[in-house]
Amino acid sequence: MNRGSGRKTAKLADVARLARVSTATVSRALTQPEKVKPSTAARIRQAVQTLGYVAHGAARALASRRTRTVGAVIPTLDNAIFANTTHALQKTLDEAGYTLVLACHEYDVRTEARMTQALIERGVDGLVLLGMSHEASVFHMIETHQLPYVLTWALDASGRHPCVGFDNRAAAIRVAHHLLDLGHREFAMIGGITQANERARERLEGVREALAARGIVLRPERVVEKPYTLSAGREGLRNVLGGAPAPTAVICGNDVLAIGALAECRARGIEVPREVSVTGFDDLEMAAVVTPALTTVHFPTAELGSYAAQHLLARLAGRPVESRTELPVELVVRASTAPPAKP
Amino acid sequence: MNRGSGRKTAKLADVARLARVSTATVSRALTQPEKVKPSTAARIRQAVQTLGYVAHGAARALASRRTRTVGAVIPTLDNAIFANTTHALQKTLDEAGYTLVLACHEYDVRTEARMTQALIERGVDGLVLLGMSHEASVFHMIETHQLPYVLTWALDASGRHPCVGFDNRAAAIRVAHHLLDLGHREFAMIGGITQANERARERLEGVREALAARGIVLRPERVVEKPYTLSAGREGLRNVLGGAPAPTAVICGNDVLAIGALAECRARGIEVPREVSVTGFDDLEMAAVVTPALTTVHFPTAELGSYAAQHLLARLAGRPVESRTELPVELVVRASTAPPAKP
DNA sequence: TTGTAAGCGTTATCAC
């Protein structure tokens, strides 16, 4: 096949023939131009141009044993914080000549394992995972393939895995302290679903811990776990409102839940601002639009993606890197509301 | 090299040896299990298991001349609508055994061309582009590589390109008619930056056209183009507010601009609801949180991604598909405000 | 049903 005048896409040999050099020289001219005489380099460039030659990645990968590709396995792109991190990740990779291969597992560890294997089969040179919790098979595959990787949105206490992330627990504690200092004593929490989400778990635990340290117990009927949607936030507020005394402060697991909760307040004529705190990335202005009485924790999510990329790129280049990086978060207090005076 | 006891990752030949069959049979067992006797298939499966064999994608791609990979080149993931479309795209591709390779060009056509070439070099089997406007070189490369592709967020009037998208112009016209029917006559528009964004352009043109049809001219000082950020929305509202008579209706290019504009209204004590209309994807509940007086156009962005994937998958499988698909959008009116009575 | 062997298009190791 491919005999006769059938015109397929040009290959390296075609370029070599047209430039009157060997394929070896063309290959060098393309990947290490300094290793070839300027005049021949020019001739080759010309040939590439006229033939519209584009390298064949698979062949290149097979011979060089690397794809210049990095895989990322994340829960979802429908959460703005992950989309933002992924965007920054891709951008930084691109600047270094790497291409991003993406997979979303929608909070299913089984799916995550399958997708990770798929990316490894595709030959990614490095891997970005999100969070600490993964199936054993995932780490096993990474190990046997000697694949450089980094965990994002995670801080490994054991020091076993390279990671870059935020301290969710500490952030939650700061939020709780802020509210306690304002005088709040009746709390509620609308968190994410902790079963499949360690970040949601850490935030809840942080709040519990901070309150407990001051002798306050977060009662079960004052804690709900919800998916990160506005309607869940609304529903969550209804759920935690029953009973007396009513909570004077509601801590939400992320911005979407918080805005949903505020919407429900408004709909029910509940006085707003009541102090609502958000843990997680937030669009600061957006929060201000919804209500000025919103304390949030700002996570620099883009930096996270960029940093993850840099970490991987360094390791792929054989440069040394810190194995564990904690990025600072910022508590943003727009207005502070004390609890209503007791009747 | 690789002599002695050096243990590298297992290859097909290793599996074959262990299973006492040829590499051809292993290959078949892996890709077309029905073509091999159940008992040998089992033996092979066993061998794969014990060796922890994972296929080498590059080799596979080189031999089979396809990567089971699809590339997507989008403007950004920092816009929720594109993140949502991309998420659905990835999900649908995954279900068919394809992997997504992603690139964001941040509204730069030159970058887009470069990234498209990079994806083609990586060997994607198909390509998803966003919008109609691309450098000639992009279509040229696609053509010479005979690469299946589909344009999303675009409807090609000429019928030259396979596409799936929304009619932005028609959506804008519907919004304008809605406001006209309410009695509004003084309009302003805070749109996206039309120079680099054909969707923003279509929306602006649609509004202009609809108003013109009723003899109303959108005066230059009542039209501003802004990036899709909240602060730009706030600024935009300040920009279009000057002069008399003041606009009674403000049409915004997307939900972010609209929410920013409403924030500015509130900050300046301007009576809200004033009628603000949004063209573009919106989180319906989010809009309701900000103000009940917000007319929006809902775009089913996830369907768009899923459909784009299906289109490409069909073509890759040699199945026939419609070349052009227009997805319906929905005008969502939450509350309708007539303009204030003339003094 | 299974085996043999010829590629697939590069890169990399040598000589020259």
Place this chain on the structure above:
DNA sequence: GTGATAACGCTTACAA
């Protein structure tokens, strides 16, 4: 600086 040429690991006619 440049050229031969052997890998790279798999798929796929074609044979058996």
